[in-house]
Amino acid sequence: MFELLDKLCPGAWRQMARQHLPWLLLDGLLSALPFGVFLLLVERLLAGPSQLAQWLPLCALIWGLLLARTWVARQVCLLTHGWGVHLAEGLRLRLAERLLAWPVGRMLQRDGGELSAVLLQDVDHAEQAFSHLYGPLVSSLLMCGFLLLAMATQDLALTAAMAAGLALGLPAWALLRRQGLAQADRWLDANAQAQAATLEYLEGLRTLKAHGMAGARFARVDQALRRQSRESLALEWRAALGPLSFISLLELGLPLLMLVGLWRWQGGAVGLPLLLTFLLVCMRLHRSLSLMVLGLAQSEVMLRSARRIAALLDEPVQADGSQQPAWAGPLQISLRDLSFGYGGAEQVLSQLSGELPAGSLTALVGPSGSGKSTLARLLARFWDAPPGTVLLDGVDIRSYELAALQQRIAIVFQHPQLLTGTVAANLRLASPEATQAELEEACRQAACHDFILALPQGYETELSEQGAELSGGQKQRLCIARALLKRAPLVLVDEATASLDPENEALIQQALQALARHSTVLMIAHRLHTVVAADQIWVLERGRIVQRGRHAQLLGQPGLYQTLWQAQQQGRDWAPGVAAQA
Numbered sequence: 323m324f325e326l327l328d329k330l331c332p333g334a335w336r337q338m339a340r341q342h343l344p345w346l347l348l349d350g351l352l353s354a355l356p357f358g359v360f361l362l363l364v365e366r367l368l369a370g371p372s373q374l375a376q377w378l379p380l381c382a383l384i385w386g387l388l389l390a391r392t393w394v395a396r397q398v399c400l401l402t403h404g405w406g407v408h409l410a411e412g413l414r415l416r417l418a419e420r421l422l423a424w425p426v427g428r429m430l431q432r433d434g435g436e437l438s439a440v441l442l443q444d445v446d447h448a449e450q451a452f453s454h455l456y457g458p459l460v461s462s463l464l465m466c467g468f469l470l471l472a473m474a475t476q477d478l479a480l481t482a483a484m485a486a487g488l489a490l491g492l493p494a495w496a497l498l499r500r501q502g503l504a505q506a507d508r509w510l511d512a513n514a515q516a517q518a519a520t521l522e523y524l525e526g527l528r529t530l531k532a533h534g535m536a537g538a539r540f541a542r543v544d545q546a547l548r549r550q551s552r553e554s555l556a557l558e559w560r561a562a563l564g565p566l567s568f569i570s571l572l573e574l575g576l577p578l579l580m581l582v583g584l585w586r587w588q589g590g591a592v593g594l595p596l597l598l599t600f601l602l603v604c605m606r607l608h609r610s611l612s613l614m615v616l617g618l619a620q621s622e623v624m625l626r627s628a629r630r631i632a633a634l635l636d637e638p639v640q641a642d643g644s645q646q647p648a649w650a651g652p653l654q655i656s657l658r659d660l661s662f663g664y665g666g667a668e669q670v671l672s673q674l675s676g677e678l679p680a681g682s683l684t685a686l687v688g689p690s691g692s693g694k695s696t697l698a699r700l701l702a703r704f705w706d707a708p709p710g711t712v713l714l715d716g717v718d719i720r721s722y723e724l725a726a727l728q729q730r731i732a733i734v735f736q737h738p739q740l741l742t743g744t745v746a747a748n749l750r751l752a753s754p755e756a757t758q759a760e761l762e763e764a765c766r767q768a769a770c771h772d773f774i775l776a777l778p779q780g781y782e783t784e785l786s787e788q789g790a791e792l793s794g795g796q797k798q799r800l801c802i803a804r805a806l807l808k809r810a811p812l813v814l815v816d817e818a819t820a821s822l823d824p825e826n827e828a829l830i831q832q833a834l835q836a837l838a839r840h841s842t843v844l845m846i847a848h849r850l851h852t853v854v855a856a857d858q859i860w861v862l863e864r865g866r867i868v869q870r871g872r873h874a875q876l877l878g879q880p881g882l883y884q885t886l887w888q889a890q891q892q893g894r895d896w897a898p899g900v901a902a903q904a
């Protein structure tokens with residue numbers, strides 16, 4: 323428990339002990355003291371006829387103690403609440419920093435809904451635990467301790483009778499607690515799934531509607547939400563089972579106290595004032611203990627949340643290097659025995675070695691799933707692939723500072739990524755200092771200047787999320803312009819011309835070749851006619867380079883490249899009319 327707390331907030335419990343404990347002790351003491359004054363008051367009342375002036379000060383003392391206790395309770399509340407809020411803020415920042423240090427590949431792989439459930443829901447639970455639960459729990463516990471100690475000094479037998487319910491209730495609660503814990507896990511899991519399903523549904527709504535699948539996917543969201551409700555109701559029942567059994571057994575202490583109390587009173591061992599005080603204390607103890615156990619049941623869920631946060635904090639981060647890249651021109655890239663798998667037993671890449679000469683354009687071709695995108699991701703250090711390595715100008719990629727490295731790599735993804743904002747702002751993501759003339763020059767090279775000028779406000783036109791108002795080809799050309807603008811020494815292009823018409827495709831091809839004069843380019847392509855001018859072509863099959871060379875050379879030798887080329891030529895000659903005549 324302390325270990326877990328230390329992980330979420332290093333040094334927290336020592337700080338809590340130092341700052342909160344004195345207030346919590348005072349709160350517990352002020353809650354217990356009025357019972358002592360009550361004893362004095364009843365003794366005076368039963369001693370015989372007395373003046374109002376004799377017991378009025380005692381009443382005022384009780385009232386004063388209760389008032390002081392309210393003030394202290396408020397201080398405790400302010401302290402713990404402020405602490406909980408800061409803890410949540412610190413935790414969210416630490417988690418966000420931690421996620422930033424994850425390999426990009428892991429971020430792409432992980433479910434966004436699951437991560438947001440930890441960052442939002444679980445951190446919220448941790449905050450609730452510290453803001454609203456822990457203070458009252460500790461001060462109630464201290465008050466119960468003070469009362470039991472004080473009453474034991476008055477009469478041991480009555481104290482034992484009063485606490486007898488505890489001896490019965492605690493084992494029952496400990497036994498039934500496990501059910502509540504298991505159910506808390508199921509509920510949190512159902513919550514995360516419901517969140518992930520809703521997020522996925524909202525993000526994919528456009529695609530789902532276009533394919534008439536919105537109904538089918540909605541059924542998945544519906545199912546996830548129903549499961550969440552079921553698990554939530556089950557949690558209410560299962561988590562309450564332990565505390566309810568505890569409370570029923572605890573209450574047995576009151577009749578037992580009455581029996582023992584009457585017997586001792588009749589025997590003259592205790593006086594009526596003390597017996598009445600015991601009864602009052604017993605009722606207060608039972609109420610506080612019942613509330614404490616209910617609070618603890620609630621804290622079980624919070625503890626589960628804390629464990630999920632700790633598990634996320636424990637996930638390894640990508641080791642950062644310290645060397646600053648100081649490259650003036652294109653990079654020489656060497657691959658040495660690269661092997662990689664995504665965590666499963668299957669290797670996606672096996673012992674890849676090769677050179678990408680500085681300023682060259684290397685095309686990566688091969689069947690779907692052969693590992694082309696995976697290799698490109700390793701060059702951008704989305705993942706590491708030890709014991710193999712990537713050398714940039716002869717230096718291990720892992721020696722470079724990660725953020726600086728990724729700033730010097732331009733990537734054009736298969737699916738164009740645009741953000742909400744103006745066209746110019748999207749372009750300047752690559753180079754914040756770029757002038758308007760530089761933007762326009764890059765856009766001319768990427769064949770998108772003309773269509774941008776035709777937009778209502780030209781370069782200042784606001785784009786909505788993911789550039790919904792642009793065609794696929796237009797978005798892709800914008801992304802290529804962005805990569806050109808970055809003037810990165812290494813450019814990775816993943817099937818970037820797939821959604822362009824032949825005319826624009828030819829223009830982009832020229833732009834990519836111009837880019838290769840200033841950068842080293844690795845281009846993934848399915849359409850082989852787009853790679854005929856590449857300086858070298860690597861043919862990938864099941865994670866291995868099975869052929870390498872220039873287009874003419876590869877076409878002249880039997881092998882996968884020739885087979886793929888012939889298949890694509892047949893596909894290009896194919897037309898519906900021709901097929902029907904055949």
Ligand SMILES: Nc1ncnc2c1ncn2[C@@H]1O[C@H](COP(=O)(O)OP(=O)(O)OP(=O)(O)O)[C@@H](O)[C@H]1O
Pocket residue numbers: 430431664670688689690691692693694695696697
């Ligand atoms: N994030 C991931 N997690 C697990 N497996 C993955 C992941 N990305 C890719 N894979 C698997 O790795 C293998 C290679 O995938 P990769 O995307 O590198 O192939 P590719 O040659 O680029 O395919 P395509 O031409 O269809 O884009 C495939 O079997 C794929 O299922």
